Amino acid sequence: MLKVFFKTQKNFDKTAAIYKKICYYDDERIFCNLERKMRAIDIIVKKRGFRSIPSEELTRDEIDFFVKEYVRGAIPDYQVAALLMAIYFNGMTPRETAALTEAMLYSGKRFDFSELHCTCVDKHSTGG
Numbered sequence: 001m002l003k004v005f006f007k008t009q010k011n012f013d014k015t016a017a018i019y020k021k022i023c024y025y026d027d028e029r030i031f032c033n034l035e036r037k038m039r040a041i042d043i044i045v046k047k048r049g050f051r052s053i054p055s056e057e058l059t060r061d062e063i064d065f066f067v068k069e070y071v072r073g074a075i076p077d078y079q080v081a082a083l084l085m086a087i088y089f090n091g092m093t094p095r096e097t098a099a100l101t102e103a104m105l106y107s108g109k110r111f112d113f114s115e116l117h118c119t120c121v122d123k124h125s126t127g128g
Contacts, residue, residue: 048086
């Protein structure tokens with residue numbers, strides 16, 4: 001977390017586009033605690049590794065962000081393909097696999113069949 005202050009609104013607006021912000025105002029200045037926003041490219045590079053930097057385990061928050069933003073349409077297919085390729089080459093830890101499974105479970109529409117008072121089974125296929 002980075003603490004900064006801005007002398008002008010213009011500088012504040014430019015920086016706020018890149019960072020999440022929690023701001024405090026006094027008579028002359030704007031003080032902000034800044035936290036870097038998650039970006040798909042950073043998550044891909046973290047999983048892929050870069051040059052001499054090895055691949056790292058993704059956090060639950062990073063996986064949730066990636067799935068939610070993809071479902072929302074904010075992350076394009078080619079970035080998902082890049083992450084999947086990084087996962088293919090570097091594998092996933094059991095913790096990452098559980099987080100991805102859970103993120104996908106809650107990413108779509110869920111139906112409640114409890115009023116049927118019977119055992120319900122979900123059978124689906126990707127086709128082929």
